Amino acid sequence: MRRTAALILIGNEILSGRTRDDNIQFLATRLGELGIPLREIRVIPDIRTTIVETVTELRARFDEVFTTGGIGPTHDDITSPCIAEAFGVPWEIHPPTFALLEAHFGAENFNTARQRMAKLPRGATPIPNAVSIAPGFSIGNVHVMAGVPRIMRAMFEALAPTLKQGAPVFSRTWHTTSLFEGALADGLEAIQNRFPDLDLGSYPFHRDDGRKGVALVAKGQDRDAVEKAAQAIYELLKEKGGAPVEGELPP
Numbered sequence: 001m002r003r004t005a006a007l008i009l010i011g012n013e014i015l016s017g018r019t020r021d022d023n024i025q026f027l028a029t030r031l032g033e034l035g036i037p038l039r040e041i042r043v044i045p046d047i048r049t050t051i052v053e054t055v056t057e058l059r060a061r062f063d064e065v066f067t068t069g070g071i072g073p074t075h076d077d078i079t080s081p082c083i084a085e086a087f088g089v090p091w092e093i094h095p096p097t098f099a100l101l102e103a104h105f106g107a108e109n110f111n112t113a114r115q116r117m118a119k120l121p122r123g124a125t126p127i128p129n130a131v132s133i134a135p136g137f138s139i140g141n142v143h144v145m146a147g148v149p150r151i152m153r154a155m156f157e158a159l160a161p162t163l164k165q166g167a168p169v170f171s172r173t174w175h176t177t178s179l180f181e182g183a184l185a186d187g188l189e190a191i192q193n194r195f196p197d198l199d200l201g202s203y204p205f206h207r208d209d210g211r212k213g214v215a216l217v218a219k220g221q222d223r224d225a226v227e228k229a230a231q232a233i234y235e236l237l238k239e240k241g242g243a244p245v246e247g248e249l250p251p
Contacts, residue, residue, distance in 0.1 A: 002221060003166035005031050006040040006062040008054055010069040010079050011147055014043055022149045023068050030156060035166030035221065036064055046070055051082035059086075059142050064163065066156075069147030071136060073113040079144060080137075084121035087139055094120040097135060104133045128158040138162075167221040172230035175249045176242035177213035180204065187236040188216060195229045197222060205249060215248055 013019040028038045059065045070079030084091035098118035102110045117134040127136035136145040136155045145155040192200045198220035206212040218229035237244035
């Protein structure tokens with residue numbers, strides 16, 4: 001079963017360069033393991049119309065959509081009400097979440113700003129947060145998580161068992177330090193044409209210690225096809241006079 005996912009990174013701080021996003025690699029890897037490969041990533045600002053339009057577009061095109069960022073207590077944390085607008089439902093206090101946060105902060109410290117985190121789109125299901133309590137949520141095929149990597153990862157691991165999985169993504173890699181992309185491009189294109197349903201990639205590297213070369217990767221959800229493509233890549237490297245080594249070049 002083939003399933004697909006998209007990721008929306010929400011936050012002016014990412015676009016400005018103030019914050020480096022560390023969530024993409026984690027989500028791409030974990031979603032591949034669950035057989036829901038990540039097919040598109042958008043980075044968008046904290047602008048209501050942009051969030052609503054992007055969520056509306058991507059949830060119609062992909063099986064699962066994940067968002068990170070913009071669910072805290074401050075004025076610019078607008079992801080949650082925007083998701084409610086995209087689904088055409090009210091953004092309202094979720095009583096169990098309100099009670100959870102009130103108990104965590106204490107009634108005397110549970111101010112209006114923190115109460116914002118207890119508001120969810122009507123019909124949403126909270127995603128537990130083992131790190132800082134305030135939950136993310138799922139509504140339809142959209143899953144809304146925090147932008148802080150440690151919190152996002154905890155939310156994702158809580159969410160993962162509930163996701164409908166597809167065929168896992170398999171990958172094989174060969175690298176060589178004796179050839180470069182230009183010598184391999186035509187041969188790799190021919191292999192791609194033989195296996196159109198796979199993702200074949202060519203990734204040159206140039207390490208600080210002087211080691212340089214290229215890694216060729218075959219990736220897909222058909223394990224037999226991946227193995228055959230990997231063998232073809234190995235044969236291409238040998239044919240061109242390379243010394244293929246399986247896997248990525250170690251650091």
